[in-house]
């Protein structure tokens with residue numbers, strides 16, 4: 504059974520949504536090419552990547568560099584996806600912003616005051632032990648130690664989406680990792696100085712996307728309402744930011760939070 508709990512508190516992970524624009528500029532859309540990591544200049548369709556004749560670098564298209572996206576198809580099997588879903592639906596979902604539902608596993612963060620507390624954090628869920636080990640076997644995630652996991656449930660009938668935003672870069676480190684469950688979607692990117700252009704990354708069901716580099720630090724990201732065609736669940740894991748890593752000022756706090764995260768005994772925050 505799926506339960507939803509009303510939440511009065513604002514989800515401070517997302518920036519306040521701007522007022523709806525009355526006239527929105529048309530966007531030039533570029534699809535990120537999974538085969539070569541450049542941007543599609545040919546219609547995507549089924550045209551295979553042939554390098555320079557189908558794809559071009561962001562810079563050659565007059566855009567700032569776009570690098571640091573990695574997509575791994577079939578990161579989880581269909582059976583694992585079903586097992587993850589059954590477990591999530593046993594737990595209550597909380598209403599979030601923009602029609603999303605969420606479940607959170609992580610420390611209590613005050614972004615404005617730069618304070619972090621254990622709060623009700625009991626660790627990442629048990630199912631993440633294997634998933635994290637599998638992530639760490641990927642070259643781009645070798646030393647990835649997540650301290651937070653967030654489940655977001657998007658459904659078309661609720662018009663669910665997430666507005667363009669940067670994830671915080673004080674508490675969270677460079678790599679954002681999402682396992683995309685149940686249906687295909689598009690993760691869109693926009694550079695603040697080039698709002699007329701968007702780059703989108705296709706995320707097949709059961710794929711993993713890692714976002715780092717300029718795609719994380721220079722480009723905002725969003726999931727548009729139109730990109731949700733069926734129920735979709737994002738399982739996003741985040742690592743700690745530079746202040747909290749070994750040798751940095753708040754390393755001890757960081758280690759304590761990681762020790763809790765890695766008990767893998769967690770249930771969602773109330």
Ligand SMILES: O=C(O)CCC(=O)C(=O)O
Nearest residue numbers: 655665670681726737739
């Ligand atoms: O749903 C997604 O894949 C992205 C979610 C996201 O950007 C966030 O939680 O900060």
Ligand SMILES: [Fe+2]
Nearest residue numbers: 668669670724
């Ligand atoms: Fe985000």
